[in-house]
Amino acid sequence: MxxxxxxxxxxxxxxxxxxxxxxxxxxxxxxxxxxxxxxxxxxxxxxxxxxxxxxxxxxxxxxxxxxxxxxxxxxxxxxxxxxxxxxxxxxxxxxxxxxxxxxxxHAPQIAEWVVLQILSFSHHARYLADSQSRGEWISHSKLTESQGPVRDMTITRVGILGYGSIGRQIARVCCSMGSEVFAFTASPRDTIESRVDPGFCLPGTGDPEGLLPTKWFHGLHKASVHQFLQQNLDVLVVCLPLTEKSTHLIGEEELSVLAEQNRVRQGPGTLIINIARGQIIHQEALIATLKKPVEESGLRGAALDVTEPEPLPQDNELWYLLNVVLHPHVSGLxxxxxxxxxxxxxxxxxxxxxxxxxxxxxxxxxxx
CATH class of the missing domain: 3.40.50.720 (NAD(P)-binding Rossmann-like Domain)
Structure with missing residues (x-):
């Protein structure tokens, strides 16, 4: 028994x-x-x-x-x-x-949450919701001048930092909308066999065979991470498990790499999305970067379902930054x-x- x-x-x-x-x-x-x-x-x-x-x-x-x-x-x-x-x-x-x-x-619902944030930022949903609350009709020119151009998914490159079950479903949804996906894993995935995910996967979801990414990157050393961040990413989705090596993996140096990339390509800025653990991103460095103009920071904004600590104290600046969407760890519901x-x-x-x-x-x- x-x-x-x-x-x-x-x-x-x-x-x-x-x-x-x-x-x-x-x-x-x-x-x-x-x-x-x-x-x-x-x-x-x-x-x-x-x-x-x-x-x-x-x-x-x-x-x-x-x-x-x-x-x-x-x-x-x-x-x-x-x-x-x-x-x-x-x-x-x-x-x-x-x-x-x-x-x-958790992969289907978290992938939906991630894509919701990408579309919300791309189509300026928060700004338009504020305009609606004021009864203000915004012209196309004013919207573009104030918030930047609307970018659809077909010209969006999504970098997925941690290509497990959640990252694979994010890739599936983004690719179905025309996006290009780059994958980053801790260990190399150089062969067809190594790219297969043997874990739980709902039928019709995910990328169990690892066929969707255009390019693969690997390693948890700074040089490896920096190489990945230099790929002109429009969106960076953090899906890594929290370990000693991944703690504060994205810090001041890594944010500077994103900023430099966006200055070189004169891009709209990278959107950072974190659905993993708050400790993977150095929160104070992220806040300092988000407070700068996008031309300097290289960041369009951040969508965070996780923070450090949780619950996040009410006086934390993340609550009040206009380029941040902050949810209380609910993307998996x-x-x-x-x-x-x-x-x-x-x-x-x-x-x-x-x-x-x-x-x-x-x-x-x-x-x-």
Whole structure:
């Protein structure tokens, strides 16, 4: 008998336990509804520590036991796609415990959010909404003079920093609208086989075979990142996982590279979009750059779904910059979140029971 312990921030879905136990008769299931905001077992307020003693499989958002509390644990299926919140947990370092993420379940809705921001900036939606609130009819010439020309997607080059499941769906949508996509990965993707993504992908979405980018770049050294940023990018989308190497990967130097590129090509400025983690961009450097005129900064603006810290303090300047769209980490929301999570969980339970490699298995040495 195995024991699946589910500690999740939503009530048990109807039929969940019946479905799991029909597919996996040898698996006993316990569900604990633990509200959002709980980061580890020590701060959990309604979990009996005894439940961990017999748990062989744990599925959770962020409540993680200490190794001695869960001596039989062999597999953790996370609800989120990232593991940066686990890197310092002792259980993360245990080689005999496999950890898998739900990478891929957030790709469609986050890609929609990204494209929404690209179109909103390109078509000056915020400026026009303000004009509507004043009952002011803006002429074409005044709009162009004030905000710059409208650029459609067919002349837009999108650089995707981190070509995982989310980056691949962003590429699919952007390419379908006529854009050119450049991809950046930590490791080289020099062969057809290396460009394949074996993770979870909804049918008809993403770029599982890695066929869409016009060019590929790789490496996390400054020279590699700078080479990527020198490619006349109209949009830079940050999709990298947060690790020690990716922390503040985009800082003052990198923003200066973008600025220089835009001065050389006399472009409209790069739009930076971050749907990964706030710590990947040096926030103070970004703010300082965004406060400059676009001719000097090289930035058209920024669309940020993540910040450092979260929640962002009300007095932070990002809230009030006119060239910034700031959302409270909501780009991954969708009615289909739970259904997609269950699809990954059930697939990985099958693989675990059969002794096969898990989908979205975390490479602990890489930190994702």
């Amino acid at each position: 195995g024991h699946l312990l589910a500690i999740l921030p939503f009530p048990e879905p109807e039929g969940f336990r019946v479905t799991i136990q029909q597919k996996f008769p040898a698996l006993h299931v316990t569900w604990v509804h633990q509200p959002y905001g709980i980061t580890n077992w020590d701060t959990a307020n309604n979990i009996d520590e005894e439940l961990f003693k017999d748990a062989t499989i744990l599925t959770t958002l962020s409540v993680i036991p200490k190794p001695e509390q869960a001596p039989k644990l062999k597999f953790i299926q996370l609800l989120p796609a990232g593991v940066d919140h686990l890197l310092d947990e002792p259980i993360f370092k245990k080689d005999d415990i496999q950890i898998a993420t739900t990478s891929g379940i 969708t009615t289909e979140h739970q259904n997609r999570y269950r699809a990954v969980l059930e697939e990985n339970l099958t693989r675990f029971m059969e002794g096969r490699e898990l989908m979205n298995l975390v490479e602990k040495k890489r930190g994702y």
